[in-house]
Amino acid sequence: MSTVEQQPPEVPEVREIYDPVADTPTNYRREPAEAHPPLDYPPYKSTQLRHPKQPLVYLPHTVTEITGPQLDRAVHLKPTDSDLTIQTTGEPIGERIIVSGHVYDTEGKPLRNTLVEIWQANAAGRYAHKWDRWAAPLDPNFKGAGRTVTDDHGRYEFTTIRPGPYPWGNHYNAWRPAHIHFSLLGRAFSQRLVTQMYFPDDPFFPYDPIFNSVRDEKARERMISTFSIHETQPNWAQAFKWDIYLRGPAATPFEEAF
Amino acid sequence: MIFEVTPSQTVGPYFAIGLPFGDQQHVVADGTPGAITITGTIYDGHGEIVPDHVVEFWQPDPEGRFADLHGYGEQSTLEGFRGFGRWCVEDGDGVYRMLTIKPGQVPFLNGGLQAPHIDVTVMARGMLHRVVTRIYFADEAQANAADPVLQTVPAERRETLLAQPTADGYQFDIHLQGPGETVFFAL
Numbered sequence: 001m002s003t004v005e006q007q008p009p010e011v012p013e014v015r016e017i018y019d020p021v022a023d024t025p026t027n028y029r030r031e032p033a034e035a036h037p038p039l040d041y042p043p044y045k046s047t048q049l050r051h052p053k054q055p056l057v058y059l060p061h062t063v064t065e066i067t068g069p070q071l072d073r074a075v076h077l078k079p080t081d082s083d084l085t086i087q088t089t090g091e092p093i094g095e096r097i098i099v100s101g102h103v104y105d106t107e108g109k110p111l112r113n114t115l116v117e118i119w120q121a122n123a124a125g126r127y128a129h130k131w132d133r134w135a136a137p138l139d140p141n142f143k144g145a146g147r148t149v150t151d152d153h154g155r156y157e158f159t160t161i162r163p164g165p166y167p168w169g170n171h172y173n174a175w176r177p178a179h180i181h182f183s184l185l186g187r188a189f190s191q192r193l194v195t196q197m198y199f200p201d202d203p204f205f206p207y208d209p210i211f212n213s214v215r216d217e218k219a220r221e222r223m224i225s226t227f228s229i230h231e232t233q234p235n236w237a238q239a240f241k242w243d244i245y246l247r248g249p250a251a252t253p254f255e256e257a258f
Numbered sequence: 259m260i261f262e263v264t265p266s267q268t269v270g271p272y273f274a275i276g277l278p279f280g281d282q283q284h285v286v287a288d289g290t291p292g293a294i295t296i297t298g299t300i301y302d303g304h305g306e307i308v309p310d311h312v313v314e315f316w317q318p319d320p321e322g323r324f325a326d327l328h329g330y331g332e333q334s335t336l337e338g339f340r341g342f343g344r345w346c347v348e349d350g351d352g353v354y355r356m357l358t359i360k361p362g363q364v365p366f367l368n369g370g371l372q373a374p375h376i377d378v379t380v381m382a383r384g385m386l387h388r389v390v391t392r393i394y395f396a397d398e399a400q401a402n403a404a405d406p407v408l409q410t411v412p413a414e415r416r417e418t419l420l421a422q423p424t425a426d427g428y429q430f431d432i433h434l435q436g437p438g439e440t441v442f443f444a445l
Binding site: 037052053056059060108130131145147189194214220 | 260261262263264265266267268269270271272273274275276277279280282302303304306308314316317318324325326327331340341342348349364365366367372375377379381382383384385386387388389390392406407410411415434435436439440441442443444445
């Protein structure tokens with residue numbers, strides 16, 4: 001984990017138009033350009049016609065950007081939503097794994113009661129999706145989607161099947177490293193993140209333009225889970241841990257205001 | 259100590275496995291008085307439709323109150339108001355359709371009011387990070403003229419942020435690239 005020293009954050013000054021509560025930022029940190037992949041990344045060919053060419057316009061963080069949906073009520077969570085191995089009457093094929101971790105902001109504060117949504121291919125690397133037609137078997141007992149909310153410590157946990165890698169059409173002999181898609185809402189519109197969790201030591205890493213679209217090596221490492229013998233359940237499931245960091249408050253309140 | 263953020267990756271082609279839930283495209287409950295439909299088409303740099311896309315809305319109610327505030331101000335009392343909508347149909351005609359209600363005005367940073375607006379996220383295969391835009395309303399000329407965010411947008415591009423009235427709501431097309439490219443914001 002790459003870290004830098006900084007002064008403890010100051011307590012945000014209270015503005016009359018809002019009624020801020022503790023731990024709820026009034027202003028989020030601006031993210032450095034290299035923190036996320038560029039929208040224009042020629043090695044990933046589909047970016048070519050789907051990235052803006054005009055400069056982005058600076059958006060201050062007003063009340064619309066520092067609030068956000070709390071979807072846990074809307075999605076009607078069921079216990080089977082976080083266990084992808086019990087969503088049908090039969091057992092899916094593959095390596096049973098537990099994927100768990102915490103959702104923090106960049107100050108290290110846990111995000112409690114925040115929705116975590118995942119989707120993934122099956123053990124053979126095939127998605128239960130009508131567009132996925134490559135010659136790997138579908139598993140009638142694996143749908144490949146899960147949802148949960150973080151607990152009071154910001155922790156989430158899924159039980160699932162380790163997904164396989166799969167070929168795609170980006171270039172000759174292109175394969176995606178095995179991954180699980182993650183969608184996070186955080187607490188604010190500014191924190192919205194969709195990303196992918198990878199597995200340690202995947203041999204396809206050097207060849208995948210999506211993984212390598214994150215240009216900073218340390219940033220790429222933040223997308224890779226770690227094997228955890230401690231979280232492994234004896235005679236039941238392997239375990240991988242992955243912590244997710246959403247943007248946190250700016251170091252100085254109102255540094256972005258104009 | 260401060261940690262670095264987890265990088266974004268594309269939502270990919272198969273998000274329809276994981277992202278849909280119930281009445282996801284309902285920012286307001288069905289039957290809410292004053293409900294409108296906001297619809298539009300997503301286009302790529304060749305002017306072709308983008309059939310696989312995710313569009314998300316976040317907005318206040320007509321009183322300028324949010325559904326989930328996490329501590330800020332007064333919460334919306336509009337029954338069934340979620341303030342959030344998600345469109346994630348992957349084999350459509352490039353058109354998104356959200357059932358919502360026209361938002362009210364909310365404060366700007368140091369006082370004053372913003373024009374009615376909706377924050378919008380767009381994601382798709384081929385997009386390594388989301389893009390963010392704002393829907394403003396073409397029939398709010400006076401409020402738009404005083405909006406502090408809209409004033410920072412180059413005048414010749416402001417039109418791309420204006421939803422146009424239709425019979426049952428508004429139309430707001432999104433051009434990811436090319437002529438009439440929608441204004442996207444750095445958040």
